[in-house]
Amino acid sequence: MKLFEQVAQPLVEQTSSLLGISLSITDEKGIIIGSDNKERIGTLHPVSSRVIEEGREVVFTKEQVDNLENVLPGIAAPIWFDHKVIGVLGIVGEPENVRRYVKFIRSHIEMFLRESFRTESELVQMKTTELFVQHLIHYRDWKDTSKLEEYCQLLGVHFNRPRVCLLIHVPALGELSSQEDPPLTQLQSLISHLFRESNEDIVCPVTQDQWAVFKLVDSKDEPKLKRTCDDAVSKLTAFLDREGVRGGVTIAYGKSYTGLEGAARSYQQAKKATKAGLRSDPEERVYSFDSWSILPDIFLEDIDLRFLEMFADDIRNIWEFPESDMLIETFIAYCESSMNVSKAARNLYIHRNTLMYRLNKISELSRIDPQSFEQCMVLYIALKKRERNPLFMKGSGKGLL
Secondary structure, eight states: OHHHHHHHHHHHHHHHHHHTOEEEEEETTSBEEEESSGGGTTSBOTTHHHHHHHTSOEEEOHHHHTTSTTOOSEEEEEEEETTEEEEEEEEESOHHHHHHHHHHHHHHHHHHHHHHHHHHHHHHHHHHHHHHHHHHHTGGGOSOOHHHHHHHHHHTOOOSSOEEEEEEEOHHHHTOOTTSOOOHHHHHHHHHHHHOOSTTOEEEEEETTEEEEEEEOOTTTGGGHHHHHHHHHHHHHHHHHHTTOOSOOEEEEOOOBSHHHHHHHHHHHHHHHHHHHHHHOTTOOEEETTOTTTHHHHHHHHSOHHHHHTTHHHHHHHHHSTTHHHHHHHHHHHHHTTTOHHHHHHHHTSOHHHHHHHHHHHHHHHOOOTTOHHHHHHHHHHHHHHHHOTTTTOSSSSSOO
16 A cells, blocks of 8 residues: 555654654565664564454564564554555554553554545545546547546546536636635635535636536526525635635536536536626626627627638728727717617717717728618627727738738
8 A cells, every 4th residue: 555655654753753662564565664763664574464464463572572583572553444454553662561552553543544545535536527627628629538438437427417517717816926825725615515516516626716617407406506606606705805815706607518518518608608707797796608798798709800801901991090999989889879879979978960970980981881780780890809809900911910
């Protein structure tokens, strides 16, 4: 047992120093792997095999060990783990003097091994989960999904029922310096407590400031998902405030799907909802991919710039006009006011005639009809895309640059 070999010497040194007695620990082959006398480490303790075979304490008096090599007087007791003897504890000294320590030290070693093994198992489970999730969210990059299926078997999770991906975003964590110690373990425990209702619910960090939750959902659970997220935001924010981490928390979620590909799709939706929600409605804290308040923003984000290049020459005059920023602001406000001239003028705090003059100038420069919804929609998309991609149609040349 590798873990036993790793902890034996530190356990011996700590316990021997604390109690002022001489100790040794052997493995299941009788090799000393821990001793306060370091010269004995790696040597064979010949009588350990008897203790392991009988599974009970054996007492060795001074007279009994006179003719035995590398055996000192004292008591040897079996160390148990997972219902089997994995080694031997040796306490050196007159048996009657050291007997009182046997039960205490052995119990301490066995308890330490159980806790260390549990912690190590949890770390392995966590690392396996992290690797699985990284594979899952990049599902489209994998031609062979057998590796993902192997991970599912290791983790004991199945994707034959609907799952939704929730993306928990704590931007302040990404801004912390390397000297600061964020409360990541406690935060993950709280996220698990808030969202894990089944052993198959997966909670895992995907970046320094984001956690993904792949949660089993039934159709009846979906309406209450928003309430669950609202409650979680409040509790997570309160926890981070207590830890001195400021900046707020947002949660976004996609739609529910079955299968590995469906889970990856839900993650991508949650990711897009996070980005669009923070841009279009930063005061909100919970975003749903199918919310119409952010769907237009998601739609704009997904439009390929190459599509806009096809008619770039027709609208380039707008960018080259000396007062292009004013015209663009006016046209966007007009479109976002449902193409209502009076409403747009009020929103811009300008006279209606001023707005009409600017719209006519845009019409003159781009040859669009300001009364045509279809034509305005195309120009609106181009202008909004330009806001997010400053290099688009910049300069006098064609293309993106």
